Amino acid sequence: MLKQFFIICSGSDTDILENCSKGEQNKYAGIGATVFFTAVMAFIASSYALYTVFDNLLASIFFGFVWGLLIFNLDQYIVSTIKKRKNVIDELIQATPRIFLAIIIAIVISKPLELKIFEKEINQVLLEQKNDLTLVNKDQIAQQYNPTIEDLNTDIKSLKQQIDTKEAEVNALYDTYIAEAEGREGTMLLGKGPVYKEKREKHNALLTELQQLKAENKAKIASAETQIENLKSDYETQVLNSQPIIDNFDGLMARVNALGSLPWLPSFFIFLLFLAIETSPIFAKLLSPKAEYDFKLEDQETAIKTWVEQKVNQRNILLQTDMSINNKIYNDIADEEELYNYKRKKARELMQLQADAFFKHQQKAL
Structure with a gap:
């Protein structure tokens, strides 16, 4: 079986x-x-x-x-x-x-x-490729956010620098009017005289500006830090969303390429x-x-081939014979007077009918 x-x-x-x-x-x-x-x-x-x-x-x-x-x-x-x-x-x-x-x-x-x-070797190659793709993916996503984050950090640094500069000016004025009161600088007179009051008022005005600047810049810094946190959060979200695509990088083409490596x-x-x-x-x-099978198969095929060729040859001979007989028959008929007269009579009748039909058609047209 x-x-x-x-x-x-x-x-x-x-x-x-x-x-x-x-x-x-x-x-x-x-x-x-x-x-x-x-x-x-x-x-x-x-x-x-x-x-x-x-x-x-x-x-x-x-x-x-x-x-x-x-x-x-x-x-x-x-x-x-x-x-x-x-x-x-x-x-x-x-x-x-x-x-x-x-x-x-x-x-x-x-x-x-x-x-x-x-499979095990291919999985190791795919793991290395996935790690490389993960790093590249993080770098590519980071390029979308890093310039904005750097600009915001620069703004924050600038705002803090403004506060530090203003605070240094306030501290300098504070030291000036205290030194004036102690008689160490300025008029060199001990006590709170008119010059002392003038310097203190200038210090107080600058201190008010410092407090106002701190309030404004702190609000701007907080806003910038919030934007930075949001950008970092968006970055992490994009990394998480794109990671499954990298994790599924083990299809047929990826495995074939890994096998090639x-x-x-x-x-x-x-x-x-x-x-x-x-x-x-x-x-x-x-x-x-x-061998035996080949000889028997060849015998069968050649027998069929010979039989088919014989039939085709017989049909060709039959066709040629039939054509020859038909030609001889029609040649003999062409010489018969009776057939000639009969066809002449029928042709005459056909022409008469055509003439009558043409006359009726022209009569209707008129």
């Missing part, structure tokens, strides 16, 4: 193989088994690849099964259409496009399995393995000598 199933998978003619030797049947059963298990590997590989895309197990299995059937059909077609020829060059010519197709199928099948085999030799050997599996039925047919 299993042997018969693999023979069907090989795409060979089961009716012919039934009358062949056991060794011939086993050969084609082996070819069919290779075709079948290649399709199974294609199903597993495509299901895994689609799962990394859709994150849905049932959908991945369904589409993977469809893909496996497609690969099975292609492999069966490739193997079944390769036939033994009398000339090796003819066999190579017919096998060349099929080998190219087999190489493409091997690449498509091997790549998802490579992703699964080297790993050493190529292990991946290449896996590809060679699938290439050998995919092309083995083709080379098995090309390298094996012409």
Whole structure:
């Protein structure tokens, strides 16, 4: 039962193989088994690849099964259409496009399995890439806010500098009028005289300006600090909102690119393995000598070809004979006087009817 199933998978003619030797049947059963298990590997590989895309197990299995059937059909077609020829060059010519197709199928099948085999290494590469993307993302978002924050910090520094400058002036006036009262500077007279009062009034006026400046600048500083906090909060929000996109940077294309950054030799050997599996039925047919099945298939095909050519040739001869007979018959009829008179009579009647119809038409028009 299993042997018969693999023979069907090989795409060979089961009716012919039934009358062949056991060794011939086993050969084609082996070819069919290779075709079948290649399709199974294609199903597993495509299901895994689609799962990394859709994150849905049932959908991945369904589409993977469809893909496996497609690969099975292609492999069966490739193997079944390769036939033994009398000339090796003819066999190579017919096998060349099929080998190219087999190489493409091997690449498509091997790549998802490579992703699964080297999954841990790929995850490490993706982690490094995600970390780099996170840092780059933070820098790019920061570029949107840093100039504004720097301007606000500069404004705050300027406002504080204004307060410090005004406060230094007030302190200087305070020291001046105290020194005047103590007689250490100015008039050098001890006591609170007119000069003392004048300097104190000037100090008090500047002190009032300082208090007013402090109140105004503190309000401006508080407003600027609030803006800075809001900008920092917006920055953190944007970083948090964009981080899930980076965390999900593990799709099929990202994994393929990560695989490309790993050493190529292990991946290449896996590809060679699938290439050998995919092309083995083709080379098995090309390298094996012409056997019992090939002779019987050729006998069947040439018998049908000869029968069809005979029928076509018979139809051509029949057509030529019929045309020759018809030409001879019409030539004989053309010489008969009775047929000539009959056709002359009918032509005369037809012309009379046409003349009558034309006359009636012209009469109605008038």
